[in-house]
Amino acid sequence: MSAQPAEPAPAITLRSERPQDGAAVDALIARAFGPGRYAKSSERVREFATFAPELSVCAWSGERLLGCARMWRVRVGGRAVTFLGPFAVELGERNAGFGARLIARACEAAAAAGESHVVLVGDEAYFGRVGFAAAPGRAVVMPGPVDQRRVLVRALTADAGELAGMVAPL
Template sequence: MTAKRNTAVALIRETAPFAIRAERASDVVAREALLDACFGDNRHTRTCQRLRDGRAPAEGLSLAAVRQDGRLVGTVRLWHVSAGGRSALMLGPLAVDGDCRGLGVGAALMARALTVAKTRGHGAVILLGDAPYYARYGFSATKTGELLLPGAFERERLLGLELVEGALDSAWGMIVPTGAPLKTRASRARSRKAPLAVPHAA
């Protein structure tokens, strides 16, 4: 029985020479370089970027895939949105280093992201992507036909996945960001320097 367990662990290590963990501040430079390599210099002008600009990702849902040497080889983030009045998460970007494709990095990131999202009580995830690829994770256009994005997009690429049955029922209208504003260095510095409020007598 013990030998059987050891064999299974060895096989997992052999087929998945990477680990999925929470994104760290030290990952930022490598993450940005990976996204540039995967999506090009114009990635900041894409439609879904409008839902991310100036917003913080959903708590616990910024994930990184790293090799044993510590090199970042994959990334995914999810963001709070309102999908036509329905609370949801927007997934993206999902990126994998070209040298590591075929190792299951993308699948592992997706599996962890969806598991964490469900554990944290989120009801639905939406993304803009290739329908045949994301169908394996349960995404479809079944309940996104009446939703819109703030910019040009291909209708068949707007996909949704319900983590809670009925979470996207009657979803209609514009998808808008609802995440917390991103704290910049300047805003953090201002908050540190701000004087303490003195209560006024009534």
């Protein structure tokens, strides 16, 4: 009996979020986070932030949405920066490696748009692989309660400088 050849991994297309992607992205986020996401301080940011679909990235396999990384424009201490989140990958597609590609692509888009920093709330062990660290986020103040060790920052340029202050609307 001969072994069956493994099916090739599906081709993944990364592209900016389009208006017609909104319902699929919202459904993916609902599946990934459930209703508990509304209690998070990141959600407080999204209530006042300006959505940046041109910086947000979706991962597609044909017509199937596999993941998303949404970006928002905010200020931290008077400086315009981007806020990443939510970031979600379909349950059956996790650990395939394209989650990090999604985040990297969103950060590349922000850098190309002239943004200086990306801020998020997440696990440094995961997001550190794509350039985020907790130390630069120590002086970034989120609205509402948050574990300050989970406020992560990625500088997009060598001369971006430090961030300090409250995350606020543009």
